[in-house]
Amino acid sequence: xxxxxxxxxxxxxxxxxxxxxxxxxxxxxxxxxxxxxxxxxxxxxxxxxxxxxxxxxxxxxxxxxxxxxxxxxxxxxxxxxxxxxxxxxxxxxxxxxxxxxxxxxxxxxxxxxxxxxxxxxxxxxxxxxxxxxxxxxxxxxxxxxxxxxxxxxxxxxxxxxxxxxxxxxxxxxxxxxxxxxxxxxxxxxxxxxxxxxxxxxxxxxxxxxxxxxxxxxxxxxxxxxxxxxxxxxxxxxxxxxxxxxxxxxxxxxxxxxxxxxxxxxxxxxxxxxxxxxxxxxxxxxxxxxxxxxxxxxxxxxxxxxxxxxxxxxxxxxxxxxxxxxxxxxxxxxxxxxxxxxxxxxxxxxxxxxxxxxxxxxxxxxxxxxxxxxxxxxxxxxxxxxxxxxxxxxxxxxxxxxxxxxxxxxxxxxxxxxxxxxxxxxxxxxxxxxxxxxxxxxxxxxxxxxxxxxxxxxxxxxxxxxxxxxxxxxxxxxxxxxxxxxxxxxxxxxx
Amino acid sequence: xxxxxxxxxxxxxxxxxxxxxxxxxxxxxxxxxxxxxxxxxxxxxxxxxxxxxxxxxxxxxxxxxxxxxxxxxxxxxxxxxxxxxxxxxxxxxxxxxxxxxxxxxxxxxxxxxxxxxxxxxxxxxxxxxxxxxxxxxxxxxxxxxxxxxxxxxxxxxxxxxxxxxxxxxxxxxxxxxxxxxxxxxxxxxxxxxxxxxxxxxxxxxxxxxxxxxxxxxxxxxxxxxxxxxxxxxxxxxxxxxxxxxxxxxxxxxxxxxxxxxxxxxxxxxxxxxxxxxxxxxxxxxxxxxxxxxxxxxxxxxxxxxxxxxxxxxxxxxxxxxxxxxxxxxxxxxxxxxxxxxxxxxxxxxxxxxxxxxxxxxx
Numbered sequence: 001x002x003x004x005x006x007x008x009x010x011x012x013x014x015x016x017x018x019x020x021x022x023x024x025x026x027x028x029x030x031x032x033x034x035x036x037x038x039x040x041x042x043x044x045x046x047x048x049x050x051x052x053x054x055x056x057x058x059x060x061x062x063x064x065x066x067x068x069x070x071x072x073x074x075x076x077x078x079x080x081x082x083x084x085x086x087x088x089x090x091x092x093x094x095x096x097x098x099x100x101x102x103x104x105x106x107x108x109x110x111x112x113x114x115x116x117x118x119x120x121x122x123x124x125x126x127x128x129x130x131x132x133x134x135x136x137x138x139x140x141x142x143x144x145x146x147x148x149x150x151x152x153x154x155x156x157x158x159x160x161x162x163x164x165x166x167x168x169x170x171x172x173x174x175x176x177x178x179x180x181x182x183x184x185x186x187x188x189x190x191x192x193x194x195x196x197x198x199x200x201x202x203x204x205x206x207x208x209x210x211x212x213x214x215x216x217x218x219x220x221x222x223x224x225x226x227x228x229x230x231x232x233x234x235x236x237x238x239x240x241x242x243x244x245x246x247x248x249x250x251x252x253x254x255x256x257x258x259x260x261x262x263x264x265x266x267x268x269x270x271x272x273x274x275x276x277x278x279x280x281x282x283x284x285x286x287x288x289x290x291x292x293x294x295x296x297x298x299x300x301x302x303x304x305x306x307x308x309x310x311x312x313x314x315x316x317x318x319x320x321x322x323x324x325x326x327x328x329x330x331x332x333x334x335x336x337x338x339x340x341x342x343x344x345x346x347x348x349x350x351x352x353x354x355x356x357x358x359x360x361x362x363x364x365x366x367x368x369x370x371x372x373x374x375x376x377x378x379x380x381x382x383x384x385x386x387x388x389x390x391x392x393x394x395x396x397x398x399x400x401x402x403x404x405x406x407x408x409x410x411x412x413x414x415x416x417x418x419x420x421x422x423x424x425x426x427x428x429x430x431x432x433x434x435x436x437x438x439x440x441x442x443x444x445x446x447x448x449x450x451x452x453x454x455x456x457x458x459x460x461x462x463x464x465x466x467x468x469x470x471x472x473x474x475x476x477x478x479x480x481x482x483x484x485x486x487x488x489x490x491x492x493x494x
Numbered sequence: 495x496x497x498x499x500x501x502x503x504x505x506x507x508x509x510x511x512x513x514x515x516x517x518x519x520x521x522x523x524x525x526x527x528x529x530x531x532x533x534x535x536x537x538x539x540x541x542x543x544x545x546x547x548x549x550x551x552x553x554x555x556x557x558x559x560x561x562x563x564x565x566x567x568x569x570x571x572x573x574x575x576x577x578x579x580x581x582x583x584x585x586x587x588x589x590x591x592x593x594x595x596x597x598x599x600x601x602x603x604x605x606x607x608x609x610x611x612x613x614x615x616x617x618x619x620x621x622x623x624x625x626x627x628x629x630x631x632x633x634x635x636x637x638x639x640x641x642x643x644x645x646x647x648x649x650x651x652x653x654x655x656x657x658x659x660x661x662x663x664x665x666x667x668x669x670x671x672x673x674x675x676x677x678x679x680x681x682x683x684x685x686x687x688x689x690x691x692x693x694x695x696x697x698x699x700x701x702x703x704x705x706x707x708x709x710x711x712x713x714x715x716x717x718x719x720x721x722x723x724x725x726x727x728x729x730x731x732x733x734x735x736x737x738x739x740x741x742x743x744x745x746x747x748x749x750x751x752x753x754x755x756x757x758x759x760x761x762x763x764x765x766x767x768x769x770x771x772x773x774x775x776x777x778x779x780x781x782x783x784x785x786x787x788x789x790x791x792x793x794x795x796x797x798x799x800x801x802x803x804x805x806x807x808x809x810x811x812x813x814x815x816x817x818x819x820x821x822x823x824x825x826x827x828x829x830x831x832x833x834x835x836x837x838x839x840x841x842x843x844x845x846x847x848x849x850x851x852x853x854x855x856x
Contacts, residue, residue, distance in 0.1 A: 330740055343735075347728050355739075
């Protein structure tokens with residue numbers, strides 16, 4: 001077993017400082033991580049979690065401070081040196097080689113010399129996979145894996161190169177509930193073997209389900225710590241200073257139907273969409289729940305005119321739109337927001353001002369740069385985007401890109417179709433986004449959105465549709481259901 | 495207040511850095527070019543230094559030679575302007591060569607009709623417009639095959655290049671052959687009044703230079719200030735997102751092709767009216783292909799393009815000396831030009847690696 005070689009270590013961080021120019025990301029952080037424990041690091045975006053973890057993993061040098069392993073100070077300047085000391089980090093976006101197979105990725109960084117010991121590694125790999133109940137097969141190309149499976153691969157790779165301290169940065173973002181369960185039980189097993197696991201997250205439920213102890217960061221400092229059992233109000237107040245409001249959003253839908261799908265089937269995604277009938281009323285917010293790729297994305301794209309249905313009819317405001325294209329839907333007042341910001345939503349290499357100019361949609365020959373610049377300033381201020389009109393969009397952080405995308409939604413749409421509108425945002429931003437979207441509802445816009453967070457759906461939506469393998473298996477008012485019931489439906493048990 | 499100060503400071507430093515990067519890149523590209531070409535010359539058994547001197551003297555050594563350089567520069571600049579639009583939207587308009595040829599054919603057709611009408615200026619103007627139309631139609635062919643038929647523009651363009659070249663030969667040896675005997679030397683030379691006006695003492699045509707400079711200005715203005723320019727860039731950088739923004743990528747691809755074809759066709763007109771005064775089989779002089787290299791080496795920048803075009807024109811004209819003086823094969827000039835593009839691509843690659851390292855570090 002791989003655990004035999006692992007020696008248990010106590011990891012201490014003392015007075016860690018890190019400055020980026022004048023920005024102080026970490027200002028004197030002390031942290032002790034004990035072996036056999038799962039240690040949570042909580043904090044909102046920008047609290048300094050990622051910087052601290054990058055320092056620990058050797059990706060960033062610290063400005064000042066000490067790192068001690070079992071009481072002796074260690075110094076290292078690269079991830080390689082960190083992993084030889086037994087510290088390994090798993091990133092939000094797994095760093096692997098998509099065109100190579102699972103086993104090849106597993107061997108990278110371990111195999112030295114010319115002769116490859118393929119068989120040995122295959123055996124080692126399948127032992128590890130069995131030990132953790134992972135679903136990986138050695139010969140699958142990595143680009144076919146889900147994010148969850150790529151994480152599994154990365155964990156195995158880190159373990160086999162001898163990681164004793166495992167750092168995970170937001171590991172539950174973008175993975176399914178099933179994969180989350182597998183991941184959690186693997187992490188618990190690792191801790192039981194005596195390794196230390198550090199979990200960076202802004203999700204209370206993850207921390208609650210997994211961690212033995214938690215340290216909360218705020219503004220580059222430790223703002224508090226707590227052992228199980230956690231009290232979420234206390235934790236939230238350590239993160240934000242005061243607990244955020246989490247009352248249900250109330251909308252007043254009218255009886256007028258805006259969007260009607262009758263028995264619509266379409267190809268696309270993993271499962272496609274089959275026999276889907278829904279009606280969305282004016283001013284109503286409908287949340288689409290389901291495991292990733294269960295048909296929610298296809299439904300949103302069909303309703304936006306981006307995918308043609310194979311069967312069934314679509315009505316927008318009582319107009320039959322079944323055979324129309326995206327531009328007709330757009331004209332009719334349907335607006336679509338894609339989940340992948342830089343792939344589909346924003347244009348790499350163009351500045352915020354240039355995006356505004358694209359939106360002008362006038363028939364004029366010349367670009368009104370003056371107006372575009374003013375528009376950009378207004379959007380930056382109104383949507384609290386950290387950037388200037390001349391910033392190219394890829395230079396913005398993920399949260400700011402999302403705010404910008406929201407800023408580019410039309411002012412008075414009939415229907416908003418939003419794919420994971422708050423993915424990767426911190427709690428505060430999520431609240432901000434929904435306050436903004438509520439304003440749309442008040443003027444009579446209907447919203448259909450997908451999300452992998454049941455809590456978010458229950459808070460924001462009036463009605464919940466649960467997708468399972470391309471079908472809607474549950475259609476229920478948000479006020480008449482709860483997380484447990486939806487969770488069962490997600491797994492196909494109605 | 496302090497915030498504002500910071501912002502303007504950082505903006506000017508980034509501007510400075512961008513400029514420094516440019517200079518650094520240019521120096522790097524030129525050193526790579528010299529290193530590569532020297533290797534090529536050494537392999538060919540030519541004394542490198544002497545060869546460079548001959549190329550220099552052969553292009554800039556006398557006023558007459560310089561006028562030859564200008565004659566090559568004009569079509570190179572025109573084609574390059576056209577290619578700036580297609581590169582902006584991410585199309586590889588390799589059919590630019592055929593578009594030059596078609597422009598020349600259309601121009602010749604109109605000049606043949608206009609011969610002896612007594613309105614030479616009008617005929618010249620109309621034949622240039624005809625040339626632009628010819629080039630645009632040929633480009634539109636490749637564009638339609640790409641947007642409606644899913645044929646990659648490189649294949650469509652190459653195919654159309656062969657068709658255009660075949661048409662030139664057919665016209666010269668068929669319907670438009672010289673009285674008495676068809677010859678590789680081309681069609682009957684046009685009457686003097688239909689030549690693009692030239693200042694005799696200087697041997698250059700102000701109209702040709704004016705048109706090339708005008709094309710540069712128009713292109714720079716189009717790309718910077720018009721909605722078409724912005725949308726070409728948007729579609730080129732991310733067609734899917736541009737579509738979600740309400741644009742039709744196919745439409746803008748066709749617009750880019752029409753613009754590129756018009757400029758290439760105008761280059762063909764210049765070859766007929768300003769240089770050869772007739773249609774010859776090699777009417778394009780490969781300036782279309784060469785301009786692809788010009789634009790790439792200029793890093794798709796409008797203002798660097800004329801300088802690189804001048805450099806290539808010098809090389810093109812100057813390397814004629816190599817076979818005459820040093821008994822080297824005339825194809826060596828082509829090898830050197832190809833080498834330059836490799837050097838440019840190498841610099842391009844190094845830069846994108848550097849950029850990735852920059853942004854990956856945050």
